[in-house]
Amino acid sequence: MLSLWLNVLASGILLGLVYGLVALGLTIIFGVMRVVNFAHGEMVVFGVYIGYWAVRLWDAPIIVAAAIAAVVMFLFGYLLEALIVKRFVNRPHHYQFIVFIGLSLLFSGVLLVGFGPDPRPSASILSFRTVSLGFVTLDLARLQAAITAGVLIALLGVYLRFSSLGRALRAAADNRLGGLVVGLNIPRVYAVTFGIGAACAGVAGALISPLFDAQPYLAVDFTLLAFVTVIVGGLGSFSGALLGGLVIGVAEAIAALMFTPSMKTALPYALLIIILIFRPRGFFGAKEI
Amino acid sequence: MVFIVLAFVGSSADPYFISLMTIVLLFTFLGQSWNLMLGIGGQLSIGHALFVGLGAYSVGVLYVKYGISPWIGLFLGMIIAGSVGAALAWLSFRFEVRGIYFALLTIAAAEFARIMFSGWEFVGAMQGLFFPAPTGAIEFSMLRGGARFYYFVALALAALGIIGTELISRSYLGYVWRAMRDDEPAARALGVRTFRHKILVISVSAAAAAAGGGVLGLVQGSIFPDSIMGMGLSVDVLIGPVVGGLGTTFGPLIGSLAAIPLNHLMSAIGDNLRIPGLNNIAYGIVLILVVWFLPDGIWPAIVRLCKAIQAPSRLWLPHLRKAEE
Numbered sequence: 376m377l378s379l380w381l382n383v384l385a386s387g388i389l390l391g392l393v394y395g396l397v398a399l400g401l402t403i404i405f406g407v408m409r410v411v412n413f414a415h416g417e418m419v420v421f422g423v424y425i426g427y428w429a430v431r432l433w434d435a436p437i438i439v440a441a442a443i444a445a446v447v448m449f450l451f452g453y454l455l456e457a458l459i460v461k462r463f464v465n466r467p468h469h470y471q472f473i474v475f476i477g478l479s480l481l482f483s484g485v486l487l488v489g490f491g492p493d494p495r496p497s498a499s500i501l502s503f504r505t506v507s508l509g510f511v512t513l514d515l516a517r518l519q520a521a522i523t524a525g526v527l528i529a530l531l532g533v534y535l536r537f538s539s540l541g542r543a544l545r546a547a548a549d550n551r552l553g554g555l556v557v558g559l560n561i562p563r564v565y566a567v568t569f570g571i572g573a574a575c576a577g578v579a580g581a582l583i584s585p586l587f588d589a590q591p592y593l594a595v596d597f598t599l600l601a602f603v604t605v606i607v608g609g610l611g612s613f614s615g616a617l618l619g620g621l622v623i624g625v626a627e628a629i630a631a632l633m634f635t636p637s638m639k640t641a642l643p644y645a646l647l648i649i650i651l652i653f654r655p656r657g658f659f660g661a662k663e664i
Numbered sequence: 665m666v667f668i669v670l671a672f673v674g675s676s677a678d679p680y681f682i683s684l685m686t687i688v689l690l691f692t693f694l695g696q697s698w699n700l701m702l703g704i705g706g707q708l709s710i711g712h713a714l715f716v717g718l719g720a721y722s723v724g725v726l727y728v729k730y731g732i733s734p735w736i737g738l739f740l741g742m743i744i745a746g747s748v749g750a751a752l753a754w755l756s757f758r759f760e761v762r763g764i765y766f767a768l769l770t771i772a773a774a775e776f777a778r779i780m781f782s783g784w785e786f787v788g789a790m791q792g793l794f795f796p797a798p799t800g801a802i803e804f805s806m807l808r809g810g811a812r813f814y815y816f817v818a819l820a821l822a823a824l825g826i827i828g829t830e831l832i833s834r835s836y837l838g839y840v841w842r843a844m845r846d847d848e849p850a851a852r853a854l855g856v857r858t859f860r861h862k863i864l865v866i867s868v869s870a871a872a873a874a875a876g877g878g879v880l881g882l883v884q885g886s887i888f889p890d891s892i893m894g895m896g897l898s899v900d901v902l903i904g905p906v907v908g909g910l911g912t913t914f915g916p917l918i919g920s921l922a923a924i925p926l927n928h929l930m931s932a933i934g935d936n937l938r939i940p941g942l943n944n945i946a947y948g949i950v951l952i953l954v955v956w957f958l959p960d961g962i963w964p965a966i967v968r969l970c971k972a973i974q975a976p977s978r979l980w981l982p983h984l985r986k987a988e989e
Contacts, residue, residue, distance in 0.1 A: 411764055459952065462956065463955070466959070468708055468763065468764050468767065469702060469708050469902070469906060469910070470906070470955055470959070472708075472710065472767075472902075473902075473903070473906050473951055473955045474951075474952055474955050474956075476899055476903075476948075476951060477947075477948040477949070477950075477951035477952035477955070478948065478952065479948070480944045480945070480947055480948030480951065481944065481945055481948030481949060481952070482948075483941065483944055484941040484942065484943070484944030484945035484946075484947075484948060485941070485945060486941065487940045487941025487944065488939055488940070488941040488942060488945065491940065492940055492941075591941070595895060599771065599775060599895070602768055602771065602772075603772060606765070606768055606769075606772075610764070610765070635783065638779065638783050640779055641775075641776055641779035641780060641783075644772045644773075644775050644776035644779070645776055647769075647772045648755075648769070648772060648773065648776065651755065651756070651765075651769055651772075652755055
């Protein structure tokens with residue numbers, strides 16, 4: 376019994392790291408640009424399809440698929456920001472909401488036209504292989520996804536802290552006008568930010584492609600999941616996104632054991648409502664938004 | 665005048681058009697309730713489906729399970745949704761959680777409720793609730809009748825919504841709520857108890873949404889958690905007012921008139937060409953274009969155009985118009 380719980384806990388933590396990466400994309404975009412990307416789930420699903428392709432067409436390892444997803448989605452995010460999103464950055468939230476709803480409809484439509492509504496399983500051999508660590512047994516796909524996500528989160532954290540681009544990003548997040556005054560190229564910073572956010576979503580999608588069948592309708596779930604994760608951790612907070620991901624991953628895993636499958640999906644929302652009651656800005660939430 | 669034209673339309677047109685217009689008018693009312701909350705009260709809700717669903721389920725459960733008149737169901741639904749709205753607002757504003765946090769809380773509450781209702785056997789769970797098939801005979805006390813009857817019900821509701829919003833926005837409450845929307849600290853400094861007023865505006869909006877939801881359930885003849893409480897419905901509710909013109913009296917009507925038939929048309933084209941998803945692409949692009957080019961919505965643009973036509977000189981002498989502004 377104990378080992379069952381440990382296993383569930385471990386798989387929750389592993390998936391939680393990937394959720395953390397998804398949420399990180401959302402939180403970086405919000406933190407710097409004050410824009411809530413309601414099409415985030417679609418970007419995750421783009422990543423899932425990239426993973427599916429890479430495995431099906433070239434039999435590539437998931438790590439390679441993740442790298443492809445990172446490059447493709449970064450460019451995609453960069454262009455999207457430069458062409459459309461930048462026009463709405465300083466508009467009220469509900470206009471941004473409509474624009475992103477439009478974008479998410481557009482993207483899900485493209486996915487439907489491209490791949491049809493049927494789920495495409497991309498489970499590789501990896502999904503069925505397990506590693507035993509004595510007291511817990513983990514499946515390799517999950518372990519690999521979690522390690523990659525963890526390393527990426529750490530790298531991104533270091534990069535944002537010490538590189539000049541990272542400094543520019545944080546400066547733009549703190550004080551947009553001040554950044555402009557000292558000569559920051561704010562439009563470029565925003566485009567790069569959106570690119571990084573999209574890349575996080577895409578990589579996470581590629582990493583979980585062996586675990587979730589590629590399907591256009593997954594997007595809504597991922598968008599909502601990313602919101603919940605980010606609010607639990609605190610909107611705009613780096614470590615909050617990571618912690619939120621872990622909390623949601625573990626909570627889902629435990630709920631899967633205790634409740635019926637249909638009820639399991641309600642748990643993140645219940646958790647969110649409880650957290651908003653007791654700690655309204657999340658664990659690491661910024662003071663003002 | 666608009667209502668007379670619409671009443672005339674209802675007594676003559678063909679069934680498909682009638683049912684489409686019924687939906688347009690219902691979403692005008694629902695959009696108006698959302699408009700009251702954001703356009704006048706300044707509170708963004710993206711989970712309005714919660715209130716719509718509560719209204720629909722109140723009517724549905726009482727009618728289908730106990731045969732109780734939908735009038736009572738509507739009344740009960742409004743009380744329940746109003747209280748839930750007030751509770752959500754209280755929870756949120758107690759610690760000054762507002763803006764986008766409040767919006768995300770409304771989504772979370774709506775999704776939570778949707779999943780709970782999907783698993784609740786008493787209200788039909790995923791199988792939904794079905795109203796008995798309409799006989800076509802009009803029973804006013806039970807709010808039952810054919811498609812044309814529901815068209816007029818929806819028309820009455822839309823008229824009520826529009827007139828109600830107009831009255832509210834001209835009353836004392838309207839001024840207080842707009843002051844609160846535009847500058848909350850200033851309103852508070854002038855002695856407005858913004859905490860109470862925010863709870864009030866949200867609960868009024870929620871109650872109105874529940875009334876709309878109750879009628880929507882009756883018109884559709886069935887209630888499913890995914891369609892009446894899902895994210896999609898919340899989006900449908902707010903597209904009308906945003907496309908038509910936020911905070912304006914006729915915005916939700918104009919927006920619904922533009923958006924809903926467009927959505928149906930796109931779906932029909934997509935189905936005809938047998939390409940699933942084509943309607944999503946087209947609808948998505950249209951939404952982006954509307955917000956891009958008509959930032960205030962269609963209705964203010966029409967008003968501007970009418971003014972320009974009345975005074976042609978201004979149209980042709982842009983520098984004069986600039987000077988006036």
